[in-house]
Amino acid sequence: MKASTARAGIDKRFSGNWENPILRWNGWRVLPIYIFLAVFVIVPIIKIALDAFTDTQGILTFKYVKSFFTDPFYLRALRNSMLLGLAVVVTTSILGFCSAYFLLRYEFAGKKLFSYLTIFPIIMPPLVGVMGFIFILGRAGTVNTILMDYFGFLRPLNFVYGWHGVLLVETLHLFPLITMNLLDSMGKIDASLEEAAESVGSVGLRKIKDITFPLSTPGYVTGALLVFMWAFADFATPLVVGVQDLLAAQAYLNIVQFVDRRLFQMGIVIGVFMISLSIIFLIIARRYLALKDYATLSYSPVEKKTLKGWGGFLVPFFFTVLLIMAFIPYLGVTLAAFGKAWAMTPFPVQYTLGYFTRIITETPKYIINTFMYCGLAVIICITVGVPIAWILTRTKMKSRGLLDALVTLILALPGTALGIAYIRAFNMPIFGISLTTLWIIMPLVLAVRRLPYTVRSTHSSLLVVHESLEEAARSVGASGWRVFYNITLPLIWKGILTGALFSFMTSIQESAATILLAIPGWETMTVGIFTFYTSGSMNESAALGFILIVVGGLSLYVINKLSGKKMGGFFG
């Protein structure tokens, strides 16, 4: 009896205009999700765009945009930023492609360890990385002190100050983005394709050019896009190594100084420019990907070759050198976090726990705030992100394309620009209170920034769960929620958890947006790193950085355990 009424109910649902029964109730239940995205993503972007085109009286004007595009200094900064972004894409691509190719196609000594450690550089908190490089490679760093003290060098070698320094730091920080994305897409290339190529004489490098490159483009393009935007939007690294004529550095400097209104307005224009750029890139990338979607559901992976002779030596050597370089900042930060008054000696002479005592006992708020805000942000990520993933996989709602685009856009949006947009959009009081004066804005901005990771992870887990399982449950009368709770959730919780952890791990590293929004009492650890650094206490910065690295490393370990080899999917 019961079953039959349920059956009738489903039939009735099928008879509507919708192609899928779940659609109907989704339509209005997911409204809050759309409102959330509208308020916290679209409104700030529109507001900051309006700001760039209106003067203080609110009248439409092009004068700010015009003065941006006629100022040779900003034009040079724009050109430099583009060049830097491209250069970092080139260098990370070379390193990323080599490491992904070696990891996927060959067996060699230490492979498991290398594969785990290759992802590590990406968890380096902002500012801390470049500081670490300076401790080791700076004018008074370990390497130069050794060269001067023991090898008779009269002047230190300049490893980090200047353009080459920015390129070095960004490359060693960002290449894992390319590696992860390539591991994901290259890993899905069917062995038969390569075999076919070989049979018609395409071997060695030619095979890579003919088959491997073209087939890994979807993953590569996303990785390259993210690397470009990341390098384009990073202001901390260039400022520390003394490079100022970059757009992100100018945006940050112009916004944090509140005196000169013209400069402030310029900061807004730069913010809008960055947002437009990420939107344009995204459109290009999506066009490109839509044309060349080679995704196959079932594939047999290419067999791995065991390396012998020179190859067996050179590949581990490549990874060893790469990882030693990439771990330089970790060494520098650790030494600085424990070394007492370390100056002009290769390594600290005395060690102390004093910096940790200071940050834990005197200013525990940095640590407390970080965990509170990031914890809340993860809850928001799950509440908003899981339904989004559900809509994307289980419904055929018309707005799916928009939703998907929005989520990817968030991934590409520079934090600096989003921070500026939030300041402008939420400064207006509603019911007498403006959101920028409430601490909840911190977890909110973190959640928005890191939402894509939760969505993507849940999304890929949902794709694996076949709909027929859910249909079966519905056919015996389970309601929408019950289906989700009894069938779907047990099958996808790992994916949600991994995504949530990834959101957590990346939000404790977030600084660009939070630094612009934090007011006294709300400082997180990354803001603390900046505060200590700019007030000259590099060692306390390093100590905070050390804690962040440890937490990041632990999260990465758990994620790795939970998700196996699917890390690439997060950034794609």
Place this chain on the structure above:
Amino acid sequence: MSRKIIGLVFCFLLVVSSLMTVFAAQPAIENELVLITPVSKFIVDAALEKFKGYAQERWGVSVKVSASHDGTPTCYGKIVEWNGRPQADIFWGGESALFDELAKKNLLEKLQLSEELMSLIPAEIGEPKPLPIKDPNGYWVGSTLEPYGLIYNPKLLKRLGVDEIKTWDDLLNPKLKGWVAQCTPDRSSSSHASYEVILQLLGWEKAWEWTEKLAANTANFSARSRDVPSTVAKGEAAVGFAVPSYMAFEEVLAGYEVKYVAPDYCFITCEPIAVIAGAKNSRTAQAFIEFLQMEEGQRVFMERGLFPITPRYRVFGAPGSTAERAVEFTGGVRSFFDKPTKNIYDSELAQERYSEVNETFRKRIVERHNELKKK
């Protein structure tokens, strides 16, 4: 009889209630205090900690204190942006001209310091051009005296074959090529003040030539002025403009080897302090400012490489104490009132051409830095 009792009870109630109103009206302080300040954490945290103890003892109130650290221009900009609905109670530190600007905009609350404390502070210091150290209109008051001088790393200078630094011109020594740390004036009001001193000492054109020579010795411009002392302490740079409380002395306490010199005519700040108009915790803010003027408050500065705002105190301590180490660090100075202080800094002139100096610096120095380095 009963009427008598009723009368007594009535009288008793009257006394009690009037006492209660008296107590209620007693200006007990709020239990929170938020600062916005360019003054270093080193000084601010110590001052706030001491004040907490004082508030606990005097009013039995445990005050929750916090401070947001920004450069002076940023602090000023934020207070203007807040426009009477501030997210902080006190603005502390920087140049008095900005405080005058804020007072003009009605963004500061009048101070309620006792006449006695106020009269201890001289109106001005320095000659030939006297520098005000309290506001005649009572909106701000100086908290301590602090010169904007030079910090250097003696060990590194020795290695480079350079003598100890004493004057501004010592920075132009060709042996220091690539070893001077500098911050641009638009990013740091303290650096701005030092460039302005050079401009007023040498005159516009000559001063810019001097600054070009300095840029030739500079490897790169640091992000913030407070990076300068830490890079000098670390040995990444040998010498640079610095303010003692902005880390310089803290580096000494942390075990680094650095020395400090205040060349003639260097800029001196009184680190003005004021209550922001519309402050949520205005009574606590007033109490904090008063506390800094008392001996206990002044001691916070004296033990950290700064100088008292009034001739009543001089920096002294037991041998080996931080106060004595501070005296050694700053080359034996115990008070700025011991001998005449040289000053030519005209803050009106500086304020008038503030943007012009920044703009010229950007055009003549920063944009041509690579070219200047080759000279």
